Amino acid sequence: MTHWHLGIIGGSGLYALDALENPRWVTVETPWGAPSDAVLTGSIAGIPLAFLPRHGRGHRVPPHLVNARANIDTLKRLGCTDVLAVSAVGSLSEVFAPGEFVAVDQIIDRTRARPSTFFESGLVAHVPMADPVCPRLTGLALAAARAAGATVHSPATYLTMEGPQFSTRAESRLYRSWGAGVIGMTAMPEAKLAREAELPYALLAMVTDYDCWHDGGDVDVSEILRVMAGNADTARAAIVNLVRNLPAERPASPIDTILDTAIITAPDARDPAAIARLDAILARVSRC
Numbered sequence: 001m002t003h004w005h006l007g008i009i010g011g012s013g014l015y016a017l018d019a020l021e022n023p024r025w026v027t028v029e030t031p032w033g034a035p036s037d038a039v040l041t042g043s044i045a046g047i048p049l050a051f052l053p054r055h056g057r058g059h060r061v062p063p064h065l066v067n068a069r070a071n072i073d074t075l076k077r078l079g080c081t082d083v084l085a086v087s088a089v090g091s092l093s094e095v096f097a098p099g100e101f102v103a104v105d106q107i108i109d110r111t112r113a114r115p116s117t118f119f120e121s122g123l124v125a126h127v128p129m130a131d132p133v134c135p136r137l138t139g140l141a142l143a144a145a146r147a148a149g150a151t152v153h154s155p156a157t158y159l160t161m162e163g164p165q166f167s168t169r170a171e172s173r174l175y176r177s178w179g180a181g182v183i184g185m186t187a188m189p190e191a192k193l194a195r196e197a198e199l200p201y202a203l204l205a206m207v208t209d210y211d212c213w214h215d216g217g218d219v220d221v222s223e224i225l226r227v228m229a230g231n232a233d234t235a236r237a238a239i240v241n242l243v244r245n246l247p248a249e250r251p252a253s254p255i256d257t258i259l260d261t262a263i264i265t266a267p268d269a270r271d272p273a274a275i276a277r278l279d280a281i282l283a284r285v286s287r288c
């Protein structure tokens with residue numbers, strides 16, 4: 001059992017959290033470069049939180065240039081035990097309507113030009129990703145969003161495209177044929193990196209549009225912003241509900257120690273420079 005310390009990654013439309021007590025923006029530096037912005041730290045109901053706007057305040061960082069390694073390292077470095085990500089998504093299914101929420105359980109990675117691991121030459125690790133989200137945190141997020149008044153669908157597969165352009169109609173149809181339910185540009189490599197950092201990760205998605213497979217017209221940022229504006233308060237209320245309803249003690253998760261069975265490089269073959277870059281990610285392993 002440990003205490004909760006929740007990291008929250010706010011996506012499009014969610015750039016701050018008013019509900020935090022003792023709010024303070026803190027600047028963090030990491031061996032992977034700068035995170036998307038400073039982090040808003042504080043607490044709700046005595047539980048410490050760290051909120052990081054994925055695109056920075058004012059939405060300055062495009063999805064393909066989000067430094068997900070620096071973002072996840074930052075939350076780990078600040079002591080977070082779990083990460084809740086909030087994202088705007090397009091719907092690939094008639095049943096997920098704009099204005100509704102989705103608790104994602106699977107993710108397809110179609111990104112192609114982003115650093116997607118902390119483990120490079122000098123220290124190799126292979127973490128399991130069969131179930132990319134934490135079922136416990138996902139269940140809590142789903143219940144919290146429903147309590148905030150949202151219609152929440154689950155399960156659903158999130159397809160991560162490279163962007164920043166939206167899909168072609170043929171791609172959109174292809175992703176539907178694969179069984180993907182929603183589409184966005186940011187869940188990967190974020191979820192992979194959270195797993196490597198031993199952080200249970202959940203993804204609450206706000207549906208902002210039917211992607212272009214639908215005959216309602218092409219995807220359009222102004223329409224996405226309009227739907228998002230109507231949803232952001234519900235997303236914020238869901239976060240507050242989630243934190244207020246966390247069990248007093250945090251039960252251990254298998255993800256907390258996933259690196260124990262993932263690192264393959266022999267101890268005497270490990271590169272000290274690689275280990276130094278991983279100071280936050282490997283802090284628990286180094287203590288063992």
Ligand SMILES: CSC[C@H]1O[C@H](OP(=O)(O)O)[C@H](O)[C@@H]1O
Pocket residue numbers: 010011012013054055062063086087088089163184185186187221224
């Ligand atoms: C503003 S529409 C496209 C943009 O919105 C989503 O961002 P996030 O996942 O951070 O909410 C999508 O992935 C794109 O980055």
Ligand SMILES: Nc1ncnc2[nH]cnc12
Pocket residue numbers: 088089090091161166167183184185208209210211212219224
């Ligand atoms: N249709 C869409 N495609 C990709 N990312 C999105 N974010 C919100 N809507 C989207």
